[in-house]
Amino acid sequence: MTRRALEQSRIRxxxxxxxxxxxxxxxxxxxxxxxxxxxxxKPDLMLLDLNxxxxxxxxxxxxxxxxxxxxxxxxxxxxxxxxxxxxxxxxDLGANSYIVKPVNMDQFVSAIKILKDYWFQIVVLPPRGx
Numbered sequence: 001m002t003r004r005a006l007e008q009s010r011i012r013x014x015x016x017x018x019x020x021x022x023x024x025x026x027x028x029x030x031x032x033x034x035x036x037x038x039x040x041x042k043p044d045l046m047l048l049d050l051n052x053x054x055x056x057x058x059x060x061x062x063x064x065x066x067x068x069x070x071x072x073x074x075x076x077x078x079x080x081x082x083x084x085x086x087x088x089x090x091x092d093l094g095a096n097s098y099i100v101k102p103v104n105m106d107q108f109v110s111a112i113k114i115l116k117d118y119w120f121q122i123v124v125l126p127p128r129g130x
Contacts, residue, residue: 016043021055025063028070043073045119048095050079050086058086058093065094072126076115 018024027034034040050057057077064070076097077090087098099115102108119125 014041016040019053021052021057021060023054024052024060025055028064028073029067044125046073046075047078048075050077050081050090058089061090061093061095074119074123074125076119 016027018027026032027040028042030037030040048057048061052060057079061075061077064073064075071094074096075094076099077095078099078101079086080101081087082100090098097115099111102111
């Protein structure tokens, strides 16, 4: 659903998708199959699913914010949870935004378009730096 919404929003940025939290950390730290920075560039923005297998999004976010190499990557939590404790904990861990995924595809595409405009046209992002 997210991939389709990104395509429909005409986001031209390169997209890298991983299957779980452990793989996401490997990608970010360039371990294993993600060693090559040309095929695994540091993201300008990370869309984080809080309910990933192996290592959930909150655990990944905690590790990212503890690592000087990763802490400046903007993180948008994109999740189905509306629970106040999830929202508060995610912000406490350093998320830059928290978006509850709309269940309606049109509303979801609209939310992704707004996200795109905000993060890639309005916000000044830190330099990638390696």
